[in-house]
Amino acid sequence: xxxxxPSAGTLLAHAAGTLAPGHALxxxxxxxxxxxxxxxxxxxxxxxxxxxxxLAPEPLAAGAFAAVLARLDEPATxxxxxxxxxxxxxxPALRLPxxxxxxxxxxxxxxxxxxxxxxxxxxxxxxxxxxxxxxAGGRRVLRHSHGGVELTQVLWGGFYDHTGHYGxxxxxxxxxxxxxxxxxxxxxxxxxxxxxxxxxLPWLPRLLGG
Amino acid sequence: xxxxxxxxxYSHVNVLDPTLSRPARARPHVLPVTAxxxxxxxxxxxxxxxxxxxxxxxxxxxxxxxxxFAPRVKAYLRRAGLEGAEAxxxxxxxxxxxxxxxxxxxxxxxxxxxWVFAIARNARIDHARRRRGASLPAxxxxxxxxxxxxxxxxxxxxxREAQLRAALRALSPEQQQIVQLxxxxxxxxxxxxxxxxxxxxxxxxRIRLGLARLRAALEGEP
Ligand SMILES: [Zn+2]
Numbered sequence: 278x279x280x281x282x283p284s285a286g287t288l289l290a291h292a293a294g295t296l297a298p299g300h301a302l303x304x305x306x307x308x309x310x311x312x313x314x315x316x317x318x319x320x321x322x323x324x325x326x327x328x329x330x331x332l333a334p335e336p337l338a339a340g341a342f343a344a345v346l347a348r349l350d351e352p353a354t355x356x357x358x359x360x361x362x363x364x365x366x367x368x369p370a371l372r373l374p375x376x377x378x379x380x381x382x383x384x385x386x387x388x389x390x391x392x393x394x395x396x397x398x399x400x401x402x403x404x405x406x407x408x409x410x411x412x413a414g415g416r417r418v419l420r421h422s423h424g425g426v427e428l429t430q431v432l433w434g435g436f437y438d439h440t441g442h443y444g445x446x447x448x449x450x451x452x453x454x455x456x457x458x459x460x461x462x463x464x465x466x467x468x469x470x471x472x473x474x475x476x477x478l479p480w481l482p483r484l485l486g487g
Numbered sequence: 488x489x490x491x492x493x494x495x496x497y498s499h500v501n502v503l504d505p506t507l508s509r510p511a512r513a514r515p516h517v518l519p520v521t522a523x524x525x526x527x528x529x530x531x532x533x534x535x536x537x538x539x540x541x542x543x544x545x546x547x548x549x550x551x552x553x554x555x556f557a558p559r560v561k562a563y564l565r566r567a568g569l570e571g572a573e574a575x576x577x578x579x580x581x582x583x584x585x586x587x588x589x590x591x592x593x594x595x596x597x598x599x600x601x602w603v604f605a606i607a608r609n610a611r612i613d614h615a616r617r618r619r620g621a622s623l624p625a626x627x628x629x630x631x632x633x634x635x636x637x638x639x640x641x642x643x644x645x646x647r648e649a650q651l652r653a654a655l656r657a658l659s660p661e662q663q664q665i666v667q668l669x670x671x672x673x674x675x676x677x678x679x680x681x682x683x684x685x686x687x688x689x690x691x692x693r694i695r696l697g698l699a700r701l702r703a704a705l706e707g708e709p
């Protein structure tokens with residue numbers, strides 16, 4: 278059962294298309310696991326539909342329809358080649374969310390005792406700071422704060438911090454006002470996280486190549 | 488499943504316009520006058536038209552959809568800050584996508600305007616992205632998870648749209664503006680702060696309040 282959902286503002290920004298691409302990816306992973314948020318997202322998109330419907334139409338240039346008609350039979354651009362995804366040696370039962378399909382995934386890198394990360398690079402938005410984070414049972418991630426909103430979707434296992442316990446399917450949302458130190462549950466934790474503004478740690482940006 | 492629903496909707500077709508039930512053949516690129524002169528189609532009729540485009544590749548139906556949606560998509564893109572020529576170009580891309588993706592439209596999941604809104608929104612995201620880095624590949628399409636729509640999403644069809652419209656109208660003018668700017672502006676928080684003359688710090692809570700009111704109106708609460 279999913280207990281932690283994204284904030285109303287984050288869902289709204291996703292429906293409106295103004296969420297940063299990295300956060301949008303993590304949110305897409307959450308939507309794949311959460312029927313509650315899918316329904317909310319559908320409601321928001323329907324609101325967008327009504328607003329679109331109610332807009333005063335702006336006439337198109339003469340010839341616009343003919344121009345589009347002339348393109349109807351053009352072949353669509355083929356999808357890009359699948360990106361490189363390192364073998365992360367995940368437990369066989371664990372499948373990464375299909376929201377990650379277009380992203381390239383780097384190999385595990387060590388960033389502290391029991392803590393490894395893998396860079397998730399979005400070919401369509403390479404500046405985004407997205408990662409998979411794997412934390413061994415009982416291990417903690419260094420205390421950190423954020424330059425912006427951090428979204429963390431639990432894919433496997435769980436963690437807890439002062440805001441509660443996060444299990445599979447839960448999403449954690451923290452902003453610059455929060456300093457936290459997540460601790461993995463006894464079975465460890467695999468998360469997908471998107472950061473804005475970077476972590477406030479003196480050494481991590483170097484490790485992340487940022 | 489999708490096709491059953493679409494076929495169900497099809498039964499109304501001849502009422503709408505008998506010319507639409509003709510199967511599509513290779514047609515000359517001539518504007519079908521009947522479709523363009525028809526009065527504004529309602530939500531159910533728009534869904535039927537998309538079904539025709541999906542299953543029959545019907546250019547007459549497509550023309551009617553173009554006439555209805557293209558000027559609205561352009562208005563949406565203009566509000567999102569696109570210049571005239573850009574808005575025109577991206578509108579054409581959106582309308583082309585509508586032709587190509589028509590088979591993915593599921594009337595049990597979304598009203599026609601909702602579906603077009605999502606396509607236009609994605610095109611707008613893509614446009615903003617290309618403005619930053621022209622050579623970047625396109626954002627991949629996420630296939631909709633193949634869950635059969637939940638009871639809750641299933642009711643979000645054409646009729647539900649009317650309910651939503653009534654709920655929006657029930658908001659105060661200020662809240663209507665907040666919801667609109669949230670959906671249309673590229674930088675909603677600053678836009679809301681400057682349009683409504685609010686301190687930036689209070690915008691988040693005003694948006695939350697607007698959404699809560701909208702939801703309360705939908706659920707028939709006072
Ligand atoms: Zn959720």
